[in-house]
Amino acid sequence: MIRGMGLYGPGSIEEFDHMHDKSTLPPVSSTSAVAKLRERCAAHPGSFIWVGLQDPDTDELREIAEIFELAPFQVEDALNPAQRAKFDFDDSGHGLAVVKILDYVEHSSDVHTGQISIFIGSNFAITVRLGAGGDLGGARKDFEADPSLRSNGPIAVLYSVLDRVVDNYVTVADEVSIDVEELETAVFDTGSHHDNADRIYRLKRENVEIRRAVGPLVNVAHDLVELRIDWLPALMRPNFRDIGEHVLRVHDEVEGTDTLLLTMLTAATSLQDLQQNKDMRKISSWVAIAAGPTMIAAIYGMNFDNMPELNSPYGYPTVLGVMAITCVTLYRAFRRSGWL
Secondary structure (H helix, E strand, O other), X not given: OEEEEEEEOXXXXXXXXXXXXXXXXXXXXXXXXXXXXXXXXXOOOOOEEEEEEEOOOHHHHHHHHHHHOOOHHHHHHHHOOOOOOEEEEOOOOOEEEEEEEEEEEOOOOEEEEEEEEEEEOOOEEEEEEEOOOOOOHHHHHHHHOOHHHHOOOHHHHHHHHHHHHHHHHHHHHHHHHHHHHHHHHHHOOOXXXXXXXXXXXXXXXXXXXXXXXXXXXXXXXXXXXXXOOOOOOHHHHHHHHHHHHHHHHHHHHHHHHHHHHHHHHHHXXXXXXXXXXXXXXXXXXXXXXXXXXXXHHHHHOOOOOOOOOOOOOOHHHHHHHHHHHHHHHHHHHHHHHOOO
């Protein structure tokens, strides 16, 4: 459904207020308003449209595609929630960007993934959001409040959305790093280690979600940082370079986190094996200590007539003394060897 739309120009919002037509809540249920807005945009050179959709069905997005003459294969990519993040623009800066949305869930330490596709044309920008995350309300407000940003046209919408999405990458990566630090402390704690491997595996899965979002953007990030994308407006290149630097920072953090988690998994497994070995040595020690009295009791439990000490008045305490001496001797020996 259409969550918002607006007609913007290089001047302030007030100067173009008579051209500004947007709706956020309740959602617009028809694409007819978009078609009318498209006609108004054509009548005002220098203006452009930003249409935002959330979880559109196939028919709705195809109607939008017909209005703005979008490439069919790019429309299919925008509707595919499993689409790999990508930048697909021609030399004029027209095309499609697909980026993943990341949201960190505080109470469960999970990372949820969504998707935003941004279509950029000569006088329009269309954002298609799949999933509950990635609300662009804040990005639209910031965009509307900055006349110098709007003066760059639809490319400014691409920047506004990417800036919000990539900043969230940084936030999510930092939260996962905090979880990793807490887990690292737990791994080398002297307490129980039985659930550390499971926690490490869960964190590795969350880190994979970040890697899937950031990894495909690394080459584009290098191009942004090194200013190799010619179709970007000169005034906006520093802005996009900042986005590229954030992507590379998150990518480096993800790689470092993955290596650290792998090391922690190895350490946790080794510590768990060591703990199990200690437990087995303790069990073996106590079994050995109990074996002496058990053997003596088993011998004297035999019902034979001719056995030593059976008729001796000191036989019973003597046997108990031998059992006690045997147990104490073995206990001290195991203590000295570190088994107990």
